[in-house]
Amino acid sequence: MRVWSAGVDSVVRRARSARELRGGGADLLTPALLLALPLGLFVLMIVGPILRSLWISLYDWDGTGSATWVGLGNYRELFGDAQFYVSLKNNAIWLVLFLLAPVLGLALAIYLNQKLPEMRLVKALFFMPLVLAPVIVGVVFTWFYDPTFGILAIVFRAIGFAPPAILSNETFVTFGIIVAALWAQVAFCLVLFLAGLSQLDGEMIAAARLDGADGVPLFRYIVLPQLRPVVYTATILTVIMSLRNFDMISVMTQGGPYGSSTVLAYQMFDATIFSYRAGYGAAIATVLFALMSVYIALFLRNSLRQEARER
Amino acid sequence: MSAESKMLRTGPAGFTRRVVCASALVAVAAGTLSGAAAQTQTLTINTDRSGAGQKAAMTKIAADFEAKNPGVKVTINFSDVESYKTSIRNFLVTTPPDIAFWFTGARMRAFTKRNLFDDLTGFFSEQRLEEPMKPFLEAVSDGDKRYMLPTNFTTWGFYYNKEIFEKAGIAVPKTWEELMTAAAKLKASGVLPFTIGVRDLWANDLWFDYLNLRENGLEFHMELMDGKASYTDPRVKKVFSLWAEPIKKGYFLENASSYGWQEAIPFLSQGKAAMYLLGPYVLTSLPQEVHGKIGFFKFPEVKPGVPNYEELSVNGAAIPSGAKNKGLARQFLAFLAQPDNIAAFAKAGAVLPARTDVTLDDPFSISQIEHAKAAKGSSQFYDRDTDPEMAQIGMKGFQEFLANPDRVDGILERLETARARIFK
Numbered sequence: 001m002r003v004w005s006a007g008v009d010s011v012v013r014r015a016r017s018a019r020e021l022r023g024g025g026a027d028l029l030t031p032a033l034l035l036a037l038p039l040g041l042f043v044l045m046i047v048g049p050i051l052r053s054l055w056i057s058l059y060d061w062d063g064t065g066s067a068t069w070v071g072l073g074n075y076r077e078l079f080g081d082a083q084f085y086v087s088l089k090n091n092a093i094w095l096v097l098f099l100l101a102p103v104l105g106l107a108l109a110i111y112l113n114q115k116l117p118e119m120r121l122v123k124a125l126f127f128m129p130l131v132l133a134p135v136i137v138g139v140v141f142t143w144f145y146d147p148t149f150g151i152l153a154i155v156f157r158a159i160g161f162a163p164p165a166i167l168s169n170e171t172f173v174t175f176g177i178i179v180a181a182l183w184a185q186v187a188f189c190l191v192l193f194l195a196g197l198s199q200l201d202g203e204m205i206a207a208a209r210l211d212g213a214d215g216v217p218l219f220r221y222i223v224l225p226q227l228r229p230v231v232y233t234a235t236i237l238t239v240i241m242s243l244r245n246f247d248m249i250s251v252m253t254q255g256g257p258y259g260s261s262t263v264l265a266y267q268m269f270d271a272t273i274f275s276y277r278a279g280y281g282a283a284i285a286t287v288l289f290a291l292m293s294v295y296i297a298l299f300l301r302n303s304l305r306q307e308a309r310e311r
Numbered sequence: 312m313s314a315e316s317k318m319l320r321t322g323p324a325g326f327t328r329r330v331v332c333a334s335a336l337v338a339v340a341a342g343t344l345s346g347a348a349a350q351t352q353t354l355t356i357n358t359d360r361s362g363a364g365q366k367a368a369m370t371k372i373a374a375d376f377e378a379k380n381p382g383v384k385v386t387i388n389f390s391d392v393e394s395y396k397t398s399i400r401n402f403l404v405t406t407p408p409d410i411a412f413w414f415t416g417a418r419m420r421a422f423t424k425r426n427l428f429d430d431l432t433g434f435f436s437e438q439r440l441e442e443p444m445k446p447f448l449e450a451v452s453d454g455d456k457r458y459m460l461p462t463n464f465t466t467w468g469f470y471y472n473k474e475i476f477e478k479a480g481i482a483v484p485k486t487w488e489e490l491m492t493a494a495a496k497l498k499a500s501g502v503l504p505f506t507i508g509v510r511d512l513w514a515n516d517l518w519f520d521y522l523n524l525r526e527n528g529l530e531f532h533m534e535l536m537d538g539k540a541s542y543t544d545p546r547v548k549k550v551f552s553l554w555a556e557p558i559k560k561g562y563f564l565e566n567a568s569s570y571g572w573q574e575a576i577p578f579l580s581q582g583k584a585a586m587y588l589l590g591p592y593v594l595t596s597l598p599q600e601v602h603g604k605i606g607f608f609k610f611p612e613v614k615p616g617v618p619n620y621e622e623l624s625v626n627g628a629a630i631p632s633g634a635k636n637k638g639l640a641r642q643f644l645a646f647l648a649q650p651d652n653i654a655a656f657a658k659a660g661a662v663l664p665a666r667t668d669v670t671l672d673d674p675f676s677i678s679q680i681e682h683a684k685a686a687k688g689s690s691q692f693y694d695r696d697t698d699p700e701m702a703q704i705g706m707k708g709f710q711e712f713l714a715n716p717d718r719v720d721g722i723l724e725r726l727e728t729a730r731a732r733i734f735k
Contacts, residue, residue, distance in 0.1 A: 258711035276699050
């Protein structure tokens, strides 16, 4: 998105200067042609489907046959659906707990950002979850939680407690899945922060040290401000990841037990595919899209401002 | 539609998928064109019977068909069962194959209602299949028309660990009381009576379906499946009170929703649990050496006087309305329906051929055919007999009931609300 708008800006600017060179005359053909492809793709692949999805959400449609116009009927039903509030609550839990990822990622990054040869191995170990597909992480954690054969159960039995069945417990199940997802998300944030730390201005830190700054003040006033763009990106991306999470839930519980670990994205899938209710699914998608838009808008506003500052 | 909603969720991944799909379409189109140029006919088959055995059997049948019909090329697209369930609605509308394998019953009617399958009514008399396929014709009918060729069927019942039964001195239970007594005895000796995995929901349906069939009979069961009877009917409540007994006494595997249906099988083979109400997949999931340890008995009588109804799930193949080579597709279905082919196809999947005049030689198949023949009537399976959305809501309700039997009233209330909305 950011690259795209920057590209458009420069194209427009260049076009403008070309016109000025030729002494006026409306030559809009070049920018129009250059814009056609990206804009066309954007409309075809992003805007079109979004509008169509919005449109479908106003119909009672099974995905194949004929559709019946129901206006806001799907939304009315959705807001009276107990499952919708379970999903919404779970989305909120996901959102809040997922914010631990940038915090833990930053802490780990600072710990791992030492110039020791052994650190390479340690870093590689921490990166590992990032290499695994989320589905694999989900399967592995399902085994880990297995109340009979899982490692967690073995540990609990070894210390004399009854093993918990995390994925069958309607209270704990969401937390169980979040832990698995966090494991991968922390690694993601860790990579971002390690990259950020390598860009730190060494002279500034040396100067601060000369002035006697150390420990927490050094981090708070010298390091953290320089990491601000990374913190921002890591946070927003984490929020978006938490909202669109679907794969882990699908693999680990299929939204169960009896819908208690369902989030909006999964409920949408369940309604559309298993209940043959494409219209209702589209209504859920629309609500999810509205929630996500808030964070995407924040992200865009911030990047645009930053670009304006840099110009 | 699902592509659009996926797009919202996945963004770039959805985009790539579209591009891949589009290029696949181009490739398929190109293939068809070049085929036409060489004066050959291509028959396209989409199937979810993709287990190693059935895949090999199907490939062989297709090769034999090609050999008998020079100039015909058969292309089979194998897909796994779960993803096939999600893709079939798309391909039936957008790129219909010449033959599509699918479930019969309500799942078939979901498509015939929308005119997505070709009428095959005349096919059965032409091919003289009416007599040998008689018990399976109801499953492939919508009104007075038939839309699919039944290929095979699955039986259901209790698979049990013979050694455990012997050690505990338990005979095969013939009635519900005997089953409960046996369970009590097993539980007292430290063996779990019933293993079950309900993460993927459906294994639980068998308990509901069988209790309802054995207590209230087939007619009421089908009324309930068709949305004509209420979930708050006292007869349904009776079923749940029967089902509550083994749950409350702790006869079922604890935390059953932590396990998929397959993950619950080791408890049976390792002797930690005694019984599993399921299909022949219990055996296909276990190594050959332990098959001898596992026995089978039918769901026992619950209410004396209620005839012996069974769950028999029939699978089949249809010709989509948009198929390009319907004549050739019919030829292929007739070829597949020949006794040798249909037997080979069923045997490869440990299921039974949908022809009464085909004899199989292995003892398990023989016993299952006896089991099916003894039935006075049959339903298919909860999620094949009722509306797909009702099935999804119902199965979640059953899953909740297995974990919290005390919530029965709330669950039935919810199912009834859903029924009233869905079957309006």
